[in-house]
Amino acid sequence: MRIDKDSGTQIPDMDLGKSPSGFSILLRELIRDKVAFGSLLFLFLIIAGVFGTSIIMDQSEIIKVDLFALYEPPSATYWLGTDYGGRDIFGQLIIGTRNSLAIGFLVTLLTGIIGILVGLISGYYGGTVDNIFMRFVDFFMVLPILMIVIAFVTAVPGYSILSFSLIMTAFLWMGIARLIRSKALQEKELDYVKASKTLGTSDFKIMFFQVLPNLSSIIIVTMTLNLAGNIGIESGLSFLGFGFPESTPSLGTLISYARNPQTLELRWWIWLPASILIFVLMLSINNVGQALKRATDARQRRG
Amino acid sequence: MSLIEVENLKVHFPVRGGIFQTVKDHVRAVDGVSFSIEQGQTYGLVGESGSGKTTTGRAIIGLNDITSGKVLFEGKDLSTINKKEYIDVRKDIQMIFQDPFSSLNPKKRVADIVAEPLRNYENLSAKEERIRVQELMELVGLSPEAIYKYPHEFSGGQRQRIGIARAIALNPKLIIADEPVSALDVSVQAQVLNFMREIQKELNLTYLFISHDLGIIRHMCDHIGIMYKGRYVEHGTSEEIFTNPQHIYTKRLIAAIPDSNPRNREMHYENRKLVKAEYDKLEKDFFDEEGLPFSLKSISATHQVALPERG
Structure with missing residues (x-):
């Protein structure tokens, strides 16, 4: 406490920590929006449940073929029945969701880092730097992603979650780079960037500590929405047979069983749970993404 | 010796065109401007829109590249000086921006905004820095408690004061004021202008005052330069x-x-x-x-x- 000179009243010391930061605003908005909050809780439950149970589950046990239990409908032993190899669907669902989510998170994170770096640097400096970076982006844009991923899958037989994420990242960072670049181009024309320059702040600091926070809203929103998209891309590739082999279950491999008309018609327990799960996951992530989008714009906030 | 001498300053912007984006012509935004300002005085630069007055100010502080001519600040030529020396000079030249709404980063608290120059040039502990920022806030007539607020919580006049607090944080010698009040309400203009004169006396500042408003220029300035199409008239x-x-x-x-x-x-x-x-x-x-x-x-x-x- 200190004493005010003029009035003699006591002024409490201000708290030295952060004032309402962006994070608490996001949280408040999420709590205020019931649907988004429900989605977030649901996502947490799914993620915790999936990653929790997958620790105690044995992947090699689940993918073991059991010829005495082909196409078993759901029962007490097999909660969601078995597939054509007698493998437990419930176990595959857990492991598959874990794999799909892990890839989604990893790809989103990696594309985010590369995209932000490239976009920010080329947008902030503009001119020649921008030209060089954008020609790189253009080059990657014209590559046939599907073809290259398929070629990769055929060429490398034993690929893992990490290598699969890396190959996807290599072809998916351009979108966010372009977005960040266009925003950075706008932002750097504002006077606060010029003010920082005249105050002697280095370009690096201006980019990452002045401009980047002003792009946080757009980054959070695109990353969240990209997460849903990236899980979808993985599932899509697996569905087409170019994702993971059956020995590494994912949501896509489970859904791909539905390509068999008999399975599609008679054995719903094989593909329906995975389909519903991916639908609900996407919906929840998008709900949360929308709420975050609102939170970053003070005019649209509800809380 | 004058604090700053500008000799035959030219700032030309290339106009590109054609298939290969070759330079077709130049916009002569500033075309041979010379003036000098004595320590403690206010120099007014007047002209209509597009006459090059803002570009002149920006060229002096390094936001626009100088095509030719000299800017001598305390005898050092800013157009040929190397980067290291420039960092020191920059400390002595500061700028007040026209638009108090875009010149403050909306994501930063006032404490961070005003402390930005201090963090770049002075090694202060967190506590010293806070005390200095609060001093500056008091100097510009704002409550020292307000440093934990965000810029959007202030009015235009208050925001311009924050901009001024930031500009004077390093005790500069020259302040370039680029239409500092033209974005403000008329009732607030006088308040900010009088306040600028007060701190000029208090801190012995030199102003390069850029404006299109002759009434304000008359009120503020000792010397005046009138510009038209990049030249002095x-x-x-x-x-x-x-x-x-x-x-x-x-x-x-x-x-x-x-x-x-x-x-x-x-x-x-x-x-x-x-x-x-x-x-x-x-x-x-x-x-x-x-x-x-x-x-x-x-x-x-x-x-x-x-x-x-x-x-």
Whole structure:
């Protein structure tokens, strides 16, 4: 406490920590929006449940073929029945969701880092730097992603979650780079960037500590929405047979069983749970993404 | 020696065109401007939109590249100085921006905004820094408790004061004020201007005051330069410009200052018509074929005018 000179009243010391930061605003908005909050809780439950149970589950046990239990409908032993190899669907669902989510998170994170770096640097400096970076982006844009991923899958037989994420990242960072670049181009024309320059702040600091926070809203929103998209891309590739082999279950491999008309018609327990799960996951992530989008714009906030 | 001397400053922007984006022409935003400012004085740069007054200010502080000419700050030429030395000089030249809404980062608290220059140049502990920021806030007439607020929680005038607090944080010698009040309410303008004069006395600041408002310039400045199309048309002390304008362009500008006394309205109107008639008659003599003013000629020790070549 200190004493005010003029009035003699006591002024409490201000708290030295952060004032309402962006994070608490996001949280408040999420709590205020019931649907988004429900989605977030649901996502947490799914993620915790999936990653929790997958620790105690044995992947090699689940993918073991059991010829005495082909196409078993759901029962007490097999909660969601078995597939054509007698493998437990419930176990595959857990492991598959874990794999799909892990890839989604990893790809989103990696594309985010590369995209932000490239976009920010080329947008902030503009001119020649921008030209060089954008020609790189253009080059990657014209590559046939599907073809290259398929070629990769055929060429490398034993690929893992990490290598699969890396190959996807290599072809998916351009979108966010372009977005960040266009925003950075706008932002750097504002006077606060010029003010920082005249105050002697280095370009690096201006980019990452002045401009980047002003792009946080757009980054959070695109990353969240990209997460849903990236899980979808993985599932899509697996569905087409170019994702993971059956020995590494994912949501896509489970859904791909539905390509068999008999399975599609008679054995719903094989593909329906995975389909519903991916639908609900996407919906929840998008709900949360929308709420975050609102939170970053003070005019649209509800809380 | 003057604090800052600008000699024949030129800032040209290339105009690109054609298939290969080759340089077709140049926009001569600033085309040969010279002036000098003494320590503790206020120099006013006046002109219409696009006359190059802001570009001049920005070239001095390094936001626009100088095409040719010299900017001597305490004897050092800013256009040829190396990066390391420039960092030191930059500390002594600061800028107040026109728009108080975009010149403060909306994601930063006032404490961080005002402390930005301190963090770049002075190694203060967190506590020292906070005390210094609060001192600065008090100096600009804002509550020291307000440092934990965000810029959007302040009014335009208060925001401009925050901008000023940031500019004076390093005790600079020269402040370039680029239309510091034109984005503000008229009632707040006087308040900010008077406050700028107060801190000028208090901290012995030198101002380069850029404005299009002659009333404000008259109120603030010791010397005035009037720009037109990147060149000077007239230069002199405030007294000389306002009581004895020589160039027809200056005369028209001064005639355009509104008079608040309604009894003089008729007279003022007649005077404006006279000045306009003179301007129309003499326009060909006072500007060359491209419509640019001629080079300056001294008519007294402090007063220079771009008079026609032939007498």
